[in-house]
Amino acid sequence: MVCLRRKVCCVIVTIALAIDLCHSQGADEIEARLFLAGLEQRSQLECNKLVEASWNYEADLSAVNNQLRAQAQLEKARWDKEQWELVTGEWGHRWPTLRNESLRRQFRHLSILGTAALPEDRLAKYNDLVSDMKTTYSTAKICDYNDFTNCNLRLEPNLTRIMKKSRNYDELRHVWEEWRLSSGALMRKKYEQFVELANEAAQRNRFDNMGEMWLYPYESLTFKSDMKRLWLQLKPLYEQLHAYVRRRLREVYGQDKVSRRGAIPAHLLGNMWAQSWSNIYDIVQPYPNKPSLDVTQFMQAQGYTPERMFRLADDFFQSLNLSAMPPQFWARSIIEKPLGREMVCHASAWDFCNGVDYRIKQCTEVNMDYLVTTHHEMGHIQYFIQYRHQPLIFREGANPGFHEAVGDVMSLSVSTPRHLKNIGLLDDIVIDRESDINFLMLMALDKVVFLPFGYLMDRWRWDVFNGNTYPDD
Known part of the structure; x- marks a missing residue:
């Protein structure tokens, strides 16, 4: 009898808790959770299919894998659009009123369709442009500076190794220029088309241009000004580092190659994009008598x-x-x-x-x-x-x-x-001041110099997307 009473009490308590939960969450929140759970399984499946096809293509740049990847991209886009229509349809006016922040965030992310907003033929063109540029970039080959019968040098590992190890000014310039002629120069027209389609996709998502759509996930109205402010704080340190490295490079290559003022020739900095200078640490190490940090x-x-x-x-x-x-x-x-x-x-x-x-x-x-x-x-x-x-x-x-x-x-x-x-x-x-300075220099050559590089790339792309930088420029 006591056991039966306990069971009845448990049922009553459970029902009471469920009612309380409904009151605390509201019927809309319960319905929202069920709705999102219904999307989850299909979304995971479609995501997995696309990632698998993309992996197969990047691991083997064959025409067959490219075709399968393109097909998977379109299938994923169809699901994204179907999901977006569900989110922005009946739920479009309901989700902003949800009290649960996590649910609102999920709906907010799902309400941005991305490039899938393009008509399918335009989306296929967009995907093909990205794929073609990636293939051009990954398969570009140039001729050896010392042996023009060997024209099979590619970025990884050949050119990366030359940029890192060579100290021959003319060889480095040859590699820097020829790789760009074999990669970026061949992408120029495709990149113009890419920008046009990317901006069209952004406008279909109610953004002015793709740069604005890229900024949306940061959830900051002051992102650009914040980045500018942070760069200006860093700039004095970067300028000192730049001047020090420029002087050391001038000692190696001569004043006719590296000026006392102005920019450093990018091909002398040990990296194809000059985004990290750590590969020329042997030239600029402040205290060469200390043990090398390159293991x-x-x-x-x-x-x-x-x-x-x-x-x-x-x-x-x-x-x-x-x-x-x-x-x-x-x-x-x-x-x-x-x-x-x-x-x-x-x-x-x-x-x-x-x-x-x-x-x-x-x-x-x-x-x-x-x-x-x-x-x-x-x-x-x-x-x-x-x-x-x-x-x-x-x-x-x-x-x-x-x-x-x-x-x-x-x-x-x-x-x-x-x-x-x-x-x-x-x-x-040996942990002493000179060893610390060496280590900090090595870190600065990698991390400090990357920050203005990364900021510059985004500034440039924002201006390309918003039209401030024209294709001719």
């Missing part, structure tokens, strides 16, 4: 392989009590360039939208740059894993720049002298 020779002497570099990164993240890489990661990632096929070698981390499949695609070489890059890319995977339980619409960075910040935090941590000694890649370290 490439130690790695090679110890027989490091790309897989060992990835295992080392995995151990690092586990030591922070983060997740081990899942079995699918080791089975399906591409960490070395396969022979006999073209692929996109730019290092990238991939989330396959199903909560279990994560991969990295990277044409790894055994050197310190790739050791840092490996930790950076695995930092992305860790972020994927940490938010895998969120709704699909939230499975991305907190804003479009946040993922890179997470990856950089990890790569900065592993490049400190103390850590490199702990993992056996530095014999000995």
